[in-house]
Amino acid sequence: MKTALVIGAGPAGLMAAQELARAGVTVTVAEAKPSPARKFLMAGKSGLNLTKDEPLDRFLAAYSGGVQIREITREFGPEAVMEWARALGQEVFTGSSGRVFPKAMKASPLLRAWLRELADLGVTFNTRWRWQGWQEDVLKFDTPDGVKNITPNATILALGGASWARLGSDAAWVPWLEERGVKTSPFQPTNAGLTVAWSDHMTKHFGAPIKPARLTAGATDVQGEFVISHRGLEGSAIYAVSKALREGADLFVDLVPGRTADDVATRLGKPRGKTSLTNHLRKVLKLGPAQIALLQEFARPLPQDAKDLAALVKALPIRHAGLRPTDEAISVAGGVSFEGLDAGLMLNPMPGVFACGEMLDWEAPTGGYLITGCLATGRRAGRAAAAWLDR
Ligand SMILES: Cc1cc2nc3c(=O)[nH]c(=O)nc-3n(C[C@H](O)[C@H](O)[C@H](O)COP(=O)(O)OP(=O)(O)OC[C@H]3O[C@@H](n4cnc5c(N)ncnc54)[C@H](O)[C@@H]3O)c2cc1C
Numbered sequence: 022m023k024t025a026l027v028i029g030a031g032p033a034g035l036m037a038a039q040e041l042a043r044a045g046v047t048v049t050v051a052e053a054k055p056s057p058a059r060k061f062l063m064a065g066k067s068g069l070n071l072t073k074d075e076p077l078d079r080f081l082a083a084y085s086g087g088v089q090i091r092e093i094t095r096e097f098g099p100e101a102v103m104e105w106a107r108a109l110g111q112e113v114f115t116g117s118s119g120r121v122f123p124k125a126m127k128a129s130p131l132l133r134a135w136l137r138e139l140a141d142l143g144v145t146f147n148t149r150w151r152w153q154g155w156q157e158d159v160l161k162f163d164t165p166d167g168v169k170n171i172t173p174n175a176t177i178l179a180l181g182g183a184s185w186a187r188l189g190s191d192a193a194w195v196p197w198l199e200e201r202g203v204k205t206s207p208f209q210p211t212n213a214g215l216t217v218a219w220s221d222h223m224t225k226h227f228g229a230p231i232k233p234a235r236l237t238a239g240a241t242d243v244q245g246e247f248v249i250s251h252r253g254l255e256g257s258a259i260y261a262v263s264k265a266l267r268e269g270a271d272l273f274v275d276l277v278p279g280r281t282a283d284d285v286a287t288r289l290g291k292p293r294g295k296t297s298l299t300n301h302l303r304k305v306l307k308l309g310p311a312q313i314a315l316l317q318e319f320a321r322p323l324p325q326d327a328k329d330l331a332a333l334v335k336a337l338p339i340r341h342a343g344l345r346p347t348d349e350a351i352s353v354a355g356g357v358s359f360e361g362l363d364a365g366l367m368l369n370p371m372p373g374v375f376a377c378g379e380m381l382d383w384e385a386p387t388g389g390y391l392i393t394g395c396l397a398t399g400r401r402a403g404r405a406a407a408a409w410l411d412r
Pocket residue numbers: 028029030031032033034051052053054057058059060061063064065068069070071072150151152153179180181182185188189190191192193194350351352377378379380388389390391392393395
C-alpha cells in the first residue's frame with residue numbers, strides 16, 4: 022500500500038491530501054494544533070477572499086518569487102478555485118473589486134465541507150501531532166501519546182509561513198530543512214502594516230479610516246484605503262505597498278485622488294479671509310479631521326502657498342519606522358527556494374519529500390492571491406507525490 026504523510030493542515034496541505042487520496046494513496050495528515058486550518062479560519066473572519074476574478078495574465082502578474090509560482094498558479098487559477106468551492110457546495114460571489122468570496126463569507130462552512138470530503142476519501146487526521154524534524158530518515162512527532170516515529174512512502178510538507186505563529190505557522194522547521202541541504206531565504210513581512218511613532222495629536226484619530234487615498238511607493242501605485250492605528254498605519258492599501266517599502270521605497274499618500282494637482286491648487290488658492298487653514302482645507306477639499314491630522318503630522322508647518330500645499334496634499338511623504346514585525350504580517354516573503362525544488366515541488370536533496378504553500382519563497386498581495394497560490398502549490402505537490410509513488 023502506498024502511504025503519504027502530509028504535515029500541516031492549512032489550505033496547501035489539505036489540497037495536497039485531496040489530490041493524493043483521489044489518486045488512491047493512503048493519506049494521513051499530521052497537524053500540530055488541536056484542529057485544522059486555523060489561519061484559513063482566521064482569514065474568513067473579515068470575509069474569506071478566495072481568489073480574484075480578473076484576466077489570467079493580470080492575475081498571474083501579481084505573483085513574484087520566480088516563474089514557477091506563476092506556472093503552477095496558471096494551472097489552478099481563479100476559475101478553478103471558484104469551481105472547487107462550488108463543488109464543495111459553497112456558492113461564491115465576486116465583489117466590486119473582483120475579489121471572490123464564498124456567499125457565507127466565513128471559512129467554516131467551506132472547511133467543514135472540505136474535511137467531510139477528505140474523510141470520505143479516507144484521509145486520516147492526527148491533530149496535536151507536532152513534527153520535530155528527522156532522525157536519519159524517520160519523521161519524529163511529539164503527540165499526546167508520546168513520541169511517534171513515522172516513515173511514509175512520501176512526505177508533503179505544508180507548514181505555512183512565519184506569521185501569526187499562534188495559529189501554527191511558527192517556521193520551526195527552517196533549520197531542519199537547511200541541515201538537509203534545502204536552500205531557504207530568510208522570512209520577511211509582506212502585506213504588513215507600518216510602524217509610525219505618532220505625536221500625541223494623533224491619539225484621537227486612532228481607528229479612523231483614510232479613504233479614498235492613492236499610495237505611491239517606488240513603481241507601486243495603488244488606490245484604496247487604510248486605517249490610522251495606535252501602532253501606525255494598517256489596511257489593504259498599506260499592505261499593497263509593503264513589498265516596495267520593504268525594498269526601500271519612500272511612501273507618498275495622495276489624500277484627494279479624484280482631483281488633479283491644478284484643481285487642488287486652484288481650490289486652495291480661493292480667498293479664505295479669516296478662516297483657519299484647517300477649515301479652509303475642510304471646506305474647499307472636503308478633507309476630514311483624520312486626513313487633516315495626517316497632513317499636519319507629516320508636513321507641519323503647512324505652507325501658505327496654495328501650489329506648495331496642493332503638492333503636499335497630492336503627495337504627502339509618510340515618515341515611518343518600517344514594516345510591523347513579521348509575526349503580525351498577513352503573509353511572508355522568503356522560505357524554501359524554488360531553486361532547490363523540482364517541477365513537482367520535490368526537494369532536490371530529499372527524494373520523496375515535497376513542499377507547498379506559504380512555506381515556499383513566493384509572495385503576492387492580498388486579494389485572494391495567497392489562498393489561490395497555496396491551493397495551486399498544494400495541488401501540484403499532491404499530484405507530483407502521487408506520480409512519484411507510482412513511478
Ligand atoms: C488575518 C489573516 C487574514 C488572511 N486573509 C486572507 C484572505 O482573505 N485571502 C487570502 O488569499 N489569504 C489570506 N490570508 C493568508 C492565508 O491565510 C495564508 O496564506 C494561508 O493560510 C497559508 O496556507 P498554508 O497551508 O501554506 O499554511 P497555513 O495555513 O499557515 O497552515 C500551515 C499548517 O501547518 C501546521 N504546522 C506548522 N508547523 C508544524 C509542525 N512542526 N508540525 C505539525 N504541523 C505544523 C500549522 O499548525 C498550520 O495548521 C490571511 C492571513 C491572515 C493572517
